[in-house]
Amino acid sequence: MSFLLLRRRRDRTPGAIGKKRRGLSFGSLIFCSLVLFPFLAGTGGAAEEARGAATVAEVNHVPITAAAVDEAVQAYLRQIGHRELSPSRMAELRRELLERLIEDELIYQEGIKKGETVGDGELEAEAARLRNRFPSQEAYESALEKENLSRAQIEAGLRRFILIRKTWDAASSMTEEGKRNWLKQMREHSEIKIY
Numbered sequence: 001m002s003f004l005l006l007r008r009r010r011d012r013t014p015g016a017i018g019k020k021r022r023g024l025s026f027g028s029l030i031f032c033s034l035v036l037f038p039f040l041a042g043t044g045g046a047a048e049e050a051r052g053a054a055t056v057a058e059v060n061h062v063p064i065t066a067a068a069v070d071e072a073v074q075a076y077l078r079q080i081g082h083r084e085l086s087p088s089r090m091a092e093l094r095r096e097l098l099e100r101l102i103e104d105e106l107i108y109q110e111g112i113k114k115g116e117t118v119g120d121g122e123l124e125a126e127a128a129r130l131r132n133r134f135p136s137q138e139a140y141e142s143a144l145e146k147e148n149l150s151r152a153q154i155e156a157g158l159r160r161f162i163l164i165r166k167t168w169d170a171a172s173s174m175t176e177e178g179k180r181n182w183l184k185q186m187r188e189h190s191e192i193k194i195y
Helices: 014-018 026-036 046-053 066-080 087-113 120-131 137-146 151-171 176-188
Strands: 055-059 062-065 192-194
Touching: 055 066, 055 087, 062 066, 062 087, 066 087, 087 151, 087 176, 087 192, 120 137, 120 151, 151 176
Parallel strands: none
Antiparallel strands: 055 062, 055 192
8 A cells, every 4th residue: 555645735737746746635645545446456357466566666675566656646647637648648657656655665664763653542533534534434334345445454554654644744844955855865775676
């Protein structure tokens, strides 16, 4: 499950993703990642499943799969109200979102390294925000069932999401240039492979 695009709401025009960082809101991304998209890359057969499971990058030996990139692309397209873009723009979008997934993994790993934790209260508050996006508890349960998501998967995803957010928030006191340098330093001290 990917929890990229964590920062503030920004311009959502198709070309804006490369110009401004973190185009989707927390809520939109959780909703897309947890409810709208299945965890596995499609159900269209063995070839499609193999493509979804294919590793497209590694961050300190942690794989990022094609399925995660596909989820991010679909979340972004839904956010801007498009089904797809031109082939060249889709390729550019995939590269940009892969970079964001890499950054999110770096931020997550930094949070773990710094000993950040997620308390039960934080987890429950975020879970309540997710549930409140639905008109009723039954609609929420139905969406989870439709997407074949267990409570354990939701909890694990929310814990990761919160940890990334907390780590980013700790760095948010920096200037934009300071945050860029912080991410750059993490990249320089990490083993990142893009396939």
